[in-house]
Amino acid sequence: MLNDRLMSRASIRKSQSERRMSLAALRDPEARPYSLRPGSSEDRREMKTQARAVIVGGGAVGCSIAYHLAKAGWTDIVLLERDELTAGSTWHAAGLLPLFNMSYAVSHIHDYSVKFYKTLEAETGLNPGFSVVGNLRMAQTRERIDEYRLYASTAESVGVPFEWMTPKEVGERWPLLRTDDLRGAIFHPTDGYINPADMTQAMAKGARQRGVEIVRRAQVNGFERRNGHWIVKGALMGEKGGNLVEGEGFEIVSDIVVTASGNHAQRTAAMIGCRLPAIPVEHQYIVTEPDSALVQWRSTNPEHPVLRDADAKWYVREERGGWILGPYEEGAPAWAKFGVPQGFRADLLPLDLERIEEEYASMLHRIPSSEVCGLKDDFNGPICYTPDGNPLVGPAPGVDGFWFAEGFSFGITAAGGTGHYLAQMITEGEAEIDMASLDPRRFGRMLNREYATKKNEETYSHVFVLHHPDEERPAARPLRTAPCYDRMKAHGAQFGQVNGWERPIYFAGPGFDDHASRSFRRGGWWSHAKAEATAIREGVGLIDATAFAKHTLTGPGAAAFLDWFTCNRLPKVGRISLTYALTEAGTVRSEYTIVRHAEDSFYLVSAGAAQAYDHDELAKQVARKTPEFGPMTLTDVTTQWGVFAVAGPKSRELLRPLVVDADPAFALSNKGFPWLSAREIDLGMVPTLALRVAYTGELGWELHHPVEMQNHLFDRLIEQGDRVGLTLVGARAQNWLRQEKSYRAWGADIGRDATPLESGLDRFVDLTKAFRGKDAMLAKGLRAKCVTILMDGPEGDEEGGAADPWGREALWSGDRVVGRLTSGGWSVAAGRRIGLGYVPPAMAEPGARLKVRIMGGLWDAEVVADSPHDPKNERIRADG
Known part of the structure; x- marks a missing residue:
């Protein structure tokens, strides 16, 4: 249908070459040509050969970074663009600002x-073409409304305005829309769409006004690290x-x-030996011809908002009396898997309109008047994606002084904010928000092009798929599996996955459909997780924790380095400490469990999701500090060791028959094996490093064992488990249990936007010693405080079943938002919903009364003292 309609209008359809954006239209009006040769004519000038920062890429993101670095006071900046400003994905972007x-x-x-773009014209005199028409996101199902309710609570905590609308209200306000099959909608009145090229030129002008040098037609061909500086090599x-050809060379x-x-990210990363997904x-x-009904409507009414029918997988906006339809369909292929062709400029790709037939038909259903419109234009352009849809913003792994801002699938929307927060990271040591979820090192080193291709295609097709908080996407899985x-x-x-590792998230019977059980409320998995959590509180459970990141650090300088690198005192030989590595800004960068094997030998365990992230920071800091502290050897041993966590009051009963010792009872007693100590023990034929810790807050051990012996150990544990009622436990139950003990989770409750003191980790901070970030931490004071909260919530009604917090919800006091949850779930010990979150210090005392937004309603919530379950740690220290 779509192809037929397009071909029937062939007389007005532009050819591929005609539709290609004229490079003259993209040309930077303020740019001048450059020459490196002496004696240049007066209309040419010399490029800088030295700069404080070089930015590679002249699209929306690159120009924003240049602008914001200059605004932060870094005026000695050069931006290099291989073609014309906006000649990459920026030029063919639809310009939406969701x-x-x-x-x-x-x-x-x-x-x-969105706020920044509205200021550009006043500053630069250039109108970025921001049409503040709003954004209407429609919902056809109850599940979609639940998704919007969860999102809305996040929006409240950020301060993003929105309005709820009924189908009747939508139809009355915009009668061209069919609304009889809608359940409702959420409307953002402050966003809309913008002209990407004009917006980019405005930021470029603002950057120039602050001293930035912008050089077009300058291709970067390599980077060399020399004497603590980068040598950027390229050619004008x-x-x-019609093709670009290399001319004079340059070095900066x-x-x-x-x-x-942008689309060249793989090429630029490869120049420093990095691989980016x-x-x-x-x-x-596609763009339609004018819609007569729309033209008539607009004669007396304002423009429609950007329309999104998420269940139909498309966005639509007005365009000169017609409509632009942008679908996110199944089957869209990755492009330039091995790099962008050298001759590809402001070009488009061959069309495949059959792929979007379903989405086109759904637009005709939603906007019936569009059915008579011919098609005027069509675009197929490449847009960069990453495996999780978030961009790659932060330090490059393995090298100093090199930063990435790549992988933007929504680059127009993200450009302004990325420039702002990345400039903070570069100039101040950290951004005011936690940028770890965008860090380029979050995917680890196991990635290759095939993985990135499969995951990026999946991410594209999932733009409008329901984003359940418990979603686990299937592409490229299983990949990393424990034995x-x-x-x-x-x-x-x-199974879920973390850093590519498959890990059990809960256990269910044969034929259970995890995908069908997902929900924004209590899904089909909930009863299984509750049973597992109860089993650990009352009996004994086994958790696969093999995905933990694991490093060893040895050598004469190891102790002094770790004492500086982390904020807690180091453990004695044979003991364990929980500690944190801070950023230069005094906020929490990483969490470590440190085992001290000898005076100069340490075993470091950190979050599974942070393997490459932690390794890179450790390696960089070890290299920098070796001259000061002495020789050290850092080794990533993650894949050498499997880990089982055994927890619950019957843990000793499970393990004693397996311990090869003259006195197995003594070997596991408090005297023989104290809390927060580590011992090498034999469990049958498996030599095991046992750690007396338990993330669940019960008596227990982590059993670190040679990964090649894992199945043998598993089988022996299961055999003994039949005797004591062992339950296999997944990550969701463990997440609930650790909240009952107020154990903060890295990446959720603790991160780079809060100090350890703000995170409630005071007992893990030794203020008597010097450590990295200490002064900055103290200077920040207490801006907020992480607390434990028990709360009520929906028990189920005509709108859906019972619901618990997920850790994204806004916290209210009176008529204002005062904080947000960072973790959430169900407490089997308290029989209530539980969560951790941040509130102002004045509201952080136990007994403080708040409200929490869950599924659209405000529910009673109370701050409680940390560790509401077993506050004296009597169970975790139990002897026997």
Whole structure:
């Protein structure tokens, strides 16, 4: 249908070459040509050969970074663009500015962008073409409304305005829309769409006004690290037969480099030996001829908002009396898997309109008047994606002074905020929001092009898929599996993934459909997680924790380094300490469990999601500090050790028969094996490093064992488990249990936007010693405080079933938002909903009364003292 309609209008359809954006239209009106040769004519000038920062890429993101670095006071900056400003994905972007986002960090980024773009004309005199028409996101199902309710609570905590609308209200306000099959909608009145090229030129002008040098037709071909500086090597480009050709070479010495090279991200990263999972995916959109009903409507009414029918997988906006339809369909392929062709400029890709037939038909259903419209234009352009849809913003792994801002699938919306927060990271040591969820190192080193291709195609097709908080996407899985994977699966394990590792999230019977059980409320998995949590509180459970990141640090300088690198006192030999590595800004960067094997030998355990993230920071700091502290050897041993966590009051009963010792009872007693100590023990034939810790807050051990012996150990534990009632337990029950003990989780309750004192980790901070970030931590004071909260919530009604907090909800006091949850779930010990979150210090005392937003309603919530379960740690220290 769509192809037929397009071909029937062939007389007015532009050819591919005609539709290609004229490069003259993209040309920077204020740019002048450059020459490196002496004696240049007066209309040419010399490029800088030294700079404080070089930015590679002249799209929306690159120009925003240049602007914001200059605004922060870094005026000695050069921006290099291989073609013309906006000649990459920026030129064919639809220019939408959606505020809707489930990520707290990305929501802040988008919110900043929308506000920032509105100031550009007053500052630069250039109108960025911001049409503040709003954004109407429609819902056809109850589940979609639940998604919007969860999102809305995040929006409240960020300060993003929105309005709820009924189908009747939508139809009355915009009668061209069919609303009889809608359940409702959420409306953002402050966003809309913008002209990407004009917006980028405005930021470029603002950057120039602050001293930034912008060089077009300058292709970067390599980077060299020399004497603590970067040498950026490239060539000025000429044009021959419509293609760019290399001319004069250049070199620029720079303190730092930032790349924002869009679809060329793989090429630029490879120049410093990095691999980025940033691969473009084809995105098509079509433009219709004028719709007579729309033209008549607009004669007396304002423009429609940007329309999104998420259940139909498209966005639509007005365009000169017609409509632009942008679908996110299944089957859109990745492009330029091995790099962008050298001759590709402001070009488009061949069309495949059959792919979007379903979405086109759904637009005709939603906007019936559009059915008589012919098609005027069509675009198929590459847009860069990443495996989780978030961009890659932060330090490059393995090298100093090199930063990435790559992988933007919503680059126009994110450009302004990315420039702002990345400039903070570069100039101040950290951003005011936690940017770890965007860190380029979050995917680890196991990635290759095939993985990125499969995941990026999946991410594109999931733009409008329901984003359940418990969603687990299937592409490229299973990839990293512990040896016990098949055994766990045979026992009913339902798997999630962290850093590519498959890990059980709960256990269910044969035929259980995890995908069908997902919900914004209590899904089908909830009863299984509750039973597992109860089993650990009352009996004994086994958790696969193999995904933990694990490092060893040895050598004469190891102790002094770790004493500086972390904020808690180091453990004695044979003991364990929980500690934190801070950023230069005094906020929490990483969490470590440190085992001290000898005076100069340490075993470090950290979050599974942070393996590459932690390794890179450790390696960089070890290299920098070795001259000061002495020789050290850092080794990533993550894949050498499997980990089982055994927890519950019957833990000793489970383990004693396996312990090979003259006195097995003494070996596991408090005297033989104290709390927070580590021992090498034999469990049958398996040599095991046992740690007397338990993230669940019960008596227990972590059993770190040679990974090749994991199945043997698993089988022996299961055999003994039949005797004591062992329950296999997944990550969701563990998450509930750790909240009952007020154990903060890295990446949720603790991160780079709060100090350890604000995070309620005072007992893990030794203020008698010097450590990295200490002065900055103290200077910040207490801006907020992490607390434990018990609360009520929906028990189920005509709108849906009972619901618990997920850790994204806004906290209210009176008529204002005062904080937000960072974790949430159910407490089997208290029989109530539980969560951790941040509130002002004045509201952090036990007994403080708040409200929490869950599924659209405000529910009673109370701050309680930390560790509401077993506050004296009597159970975790129990002897026997």
